[in-house]
Amino acid sequence: MGKTTAEKIFDAHLVNEPFPGTKVLRLDAVLCHEITTPIAIDDLIRRGKDRVFDPTKIKAVIDHVTPSKDTKTATQAKILRDWARRHDIKDFFDVGANGVCHALFPERGFIRPGYTVIMGDSHTCTHGAFGAFAAGIGTTDLEVGILKGVCAFRQPKTIKFNVTGTLPAGVYAKDVILHIIGKIGVNGATDKVMEFHGPVVDAMSMESRMTLCNMAIEAGGTSGICQPDMTTVDYLWPFIQEEFTDTCAALADYSQWRADADAEYDQVIEIDVTTLEPTITFGYKPDQVKTISEIAGARLDQVYIGSCTNGRLEDIRIAAQILKGRKLAPHVRGILSPATPAIFKDASKEGLIEIFMEAGFCVTNPTCGACLGMSNGVLADGEVCASTTNRNFMGRMGKGGMVHLMSPATAAASAIEGVIADPRKYL
Amino acid sequence: MKTFGGPILFLDRSDINTDEIIPAKYLTEITKEDLKPYILEDLKLPGFEPKGVKTVQARVIVSRANFGCGSSREHAPWVFEVNGITAVIAASFARIFRQNMFNCGMAAIELPPADLELIFSHSGDDDAAMTIDIEAQTLTVSAAGKQKTISFDISPFDRALVMAGGWVDYADQKY
Numbered sequence: 001m002g003k004t005t006a007e008k009i010f011d012a013h014l015v016n017e018p019f020p021g022t023k024v025l026r027l028d029a030v031l032c033h034e035i036t037t038p039i040a041i042d043d044l045i046r047r048g049k050d051r052v053f054d055p056t057k058i059k060a061v062i063d064h065v066t067p068s069k070d071t072k073t074a075t076q077a078k079i080l081r082d083w084a085r086r087h088d089i090k091d092f093f094d095v096g097a098n099g100v101c102h103a104l105f106p107e108r109g110f111i112r113p114g115y116t117v118i119m120g121d122s123h124t125c126t127h128g129a130f131g132a133f134a135a136g137i138g139t140t141d142l143e144v145g146i147l148k149g150v151c152a153f154r155q156p157k158t159i160k161f162n163v164t165g166t167l168p169a170g171v172y173a174k175d176v177i178l179h180i181i182g183k184i185g186v187n188g189a190t191d192k193v194m195e196f197h198g199p200v201v202d203a204m205s206m207e208s209r210m211t212l213c214n215m216a217i218e219a220g221g222t223s224g225i226c227q228p229d230m231t232t233v234d235y236l237w238p239f240i241q242e243e244f245t246d247t248c249a250a251l252a253d254y255s256q257w258r259a260d261a262d263a264e265y266d267q268v269i270e271i272d273v274t275t276l277e278p279t280i281t282f283g284y285k286p287d288q289v290k291t292i293s294e295i296a297g298a299r300l301d302q303v304y305i306g307s308c309t310n311g312r313l314e315d316i317r318i319a320a321q322i323l324k325g326r327k328l329a330p331h332v333r334g335i336l337s338p339a340t341p342a343i344f345k346d347a348s349k350e351g352l353i354e355i356f357m358e359a360g361f362c363v364t365n366p367t368c369g370a371c372l373g374m375s376n377g378v379l380a381d382g383e384v385c386a387s388t389t390n391r392n393f394m395g396r397m398g399k400g401g402m403v404h405l406m407s408p409a410t411a412a413a414s415a416i417e418g419v420i421a422d423p424r425k426y427l
Numbered sequence: 428m429k430t431f432g433g434p435i436l437f438l439d440r441s442d443i444n445t446d447e448i449i450p451a452k453y454l455t456e457i458t459k460e461d462l463k464p465y466i467l468e469d470l471k472l473p474g475f476e477p478k479g480v481k482t483v484q485a486r487v488i489v490s491r492a493n494f495g496c497g498s499s500r501e502h503a504p505w506v507f508e509v510n511g512i513t514a515v516i517a518a519s520f521a522r523i524f525r526q527n528m529f530n531c532g533m534a535a536i537e538l539p540p541a542d543l544e545l546i547f548s549h550s551g552d553d554d555a556a557m558t559i560d561i562e563a564q565t566l567t568v569s570a571a572g573k574q575k576t577i578s579f580d581i582s583p584f585d586r587a588l589v590m591a592g593g594w595v596d597y598a599d600q601k602y
Contacts, residue, residue, distance in 0.1 A: 064454075
C-alpha cells in the first residue's frame with residue numbers, strides 16, 4: 001500500500017503514539033509571531049521553563065500590527081523581541097526586515113519538502129505548498145513546540161484534489177481555491193489534509209501554490225500540500241545549493257515526499273478549471289461563493305491587495321497590469337500592502353508601486369493589519385471591502401464591515417470600476 | 428482538574444467562528460483575564476446578548492456543527508475559561524479550536540444528532556444545566572425537573588490532557 005505525502009512525513013517524524021490515533025511528531029520548524037507567542041512566553045517564564053528546544057529551528061516575526069500602533073501592541077512586540085534576543089534566535093524579523101509570516105518565511109528558504117511546521121496561526125497551512133506538513137495550532141501547542149520541539153496530531157486522512165484542464169485568462173489560483181471551498185464547504189476538510197495534484201497545479205508557480213494551500217484552513221483542512229517538483233527546487237535553489245550537487249540531485253531527494261501512485265485517499269475530487277470564471281465570496285463564510293457574472297456590480301468602499309494569500313510579487317504584477325494607466329473609482333479607497341520588504345523592493349524596482357500610486361492607491365508597509373481588522377485599513381460599520389485576503393467573517397476587517405474575497409486581478413478591476421468587476425476585460 | 432458543568436448557554440447555529448467568540452482587535456491583550464468582557468461580542472443570534480445574564484451564568488455552551496472555525500487563536504478557549512465556561516458540546520468542531528480546548532484542560536465534546544437534539548429540546552428551559560463526568564464519559568442534562576444521562580466519546584489522548592490539566596504539564600512529564 002502506498003502512502004500520501006502527509007503519511008510519509010508522519011512516519012519520518014514519529015516520536016511516539018501515546019494513544020491509538022494520536023501521533024507525537026518531531027518538528028523541523030516552529031514559527032512565531034507577536035500575537036500568539038507572548039502569552040506562551042509568559043507562561044514558560046511563570047513555570048520556570050523559559051527555554052527553547054533549538055534556537056535554529058525557531059523563526060519569529062512581528063507582523064500582525066507593525067510598526068506598533070499603541071502601548072499594547074508595542075508590549076507584545078517587545079516580549080517577542082526580548083525573548084528572541086535572550087535565546088539567540090537569529091531568524092527574528094523586526095521592523096524594517098519584517099513581513100507577513102507566511103510570505104516571509106518561505107521567501108527566506110525556511111520551509112523544505114518533508115518538513116513538519118507549526119505556528120500559532122491558522123494560515124500556517126500555506127507552507128504545505130513546499131511538500132511540507134504545516135499546521136496552524138494554538139498557543140499551548142506552540143508553547144510545547146518551543147520547549148520540546150514536538151506536537152501531537154491525530155493522523156489526518158487525505159483528500160486528493162486532481163486539478164485538470166486549462167486555467168482561462170483572468171482566472172488564478174485564488175479562484176481555484178475559492179471554487180474548491182465553495183464545493184466542499186467550510187468544514188469539508190476538517191481533520192484532513194488537502195493534497196493538490198494535476199497538471200494545473202504542476203504548472204503553478206510557488207506563489208500560486210502558496211495561495212492554494214493558504215486557504216485549506218477555510219475548508220477546515222489541517223494542511224494544504226502540493227507535490228515537490230522542479231518548481232519547488234528552483235524556488236529553493238539559492239538556499240540549498242550547498243546541500244546538493246545540482247538541481248536534479250535536489251529533485252531526486254525531495255521526490256521521496258511525493259505521494260505514491262497507489263496511496264489511499266479518503267476521497268478524490270476532480271476539479272476541471274477549463275470553464276472556471278473569476279470567483280468571489282458574497283456572504284460571511286468562505287464557502288459562500290459566486291462567479292463574477294453573478295456578483296458583478298456589487299458596491300464597494302475599499303479595495304485591499306495584500307496578505308499571506310495574495311500579497312506576493314506575482315499578485316502585485318497581475319494587479320498592476322490591470323491598473324496601469326487607470327485610476328481608482330472616485331468613491332473607493334485602494335490599499336496595497338506588499339507582503340514582505342523584498343517583495344516591496346522588487347515591486348518598486350519593476351515600477352509597479354508607481355502604477356498603484358498613480359492609480360490612487362495608498363501603499364503601506366508589509367503587515368497583516370487590515371486583513372483581521374487590527375490596523376492599516378480597518379472598515380467602518382456598514383462598509384464593504386474587495387479584498388485579496390482569506391477570511392470574510394462578519395466584522396473580520398472591522399466591526400460591522402463586510403469583505404468580498406477575490407483574486408488580485410478581480411480586486412484591481414473592481415478598484416477601477418468602484419464595484420465588483422470582471423478582470424477579463426482589462427487583460 | 429477543572430470542574431465541568433452548570434447552566435447551559437445555547438448557541439443554535441453552525442459555523443460559529445473565532446472572530447465571533449473573540450474579535451481580533453482584542454488579541455493585543457497580554458493576559459487571559461483581560462479578555463473577559465469581550466466574550467462572544469460579535470455574535471449575532473436571535474435572543475442572544477453577549478453581556479446578558481445567560482452568558483454570565485453559563486458554564487457550558489451547546490452549539491451546532493463546525494464550532495470554533497477560523498483562527499487558531501487560543502484566546503477563544505481562554506475567553507470562555509475566564510468567564511467560567513469550561514466545556515463546549517457541539518455536533519462537530521474545527522480541529523484547532525477542539526485541540527486548544529483540551530490543551531487547556533477543558534472539554535470539547537461531539538455528540539451525535541439525536542443526543543444533541545435532546546439537549547436542544549431544553550433550550551427554552553431557563554434552568555437547563557449539565558454535569559459532565561470526563562472519566563466516565565457521561566453527561567447529565569437537567570431541565571424542567573427532568574434528568575437525562577447521555578454517554579459521549581472523547582479520544583484517550585484528549586481525556587489524558589484533561590486529567591493532566593492540559594498539554595504543557597502532560598508534555599513536560601513525557602517528552
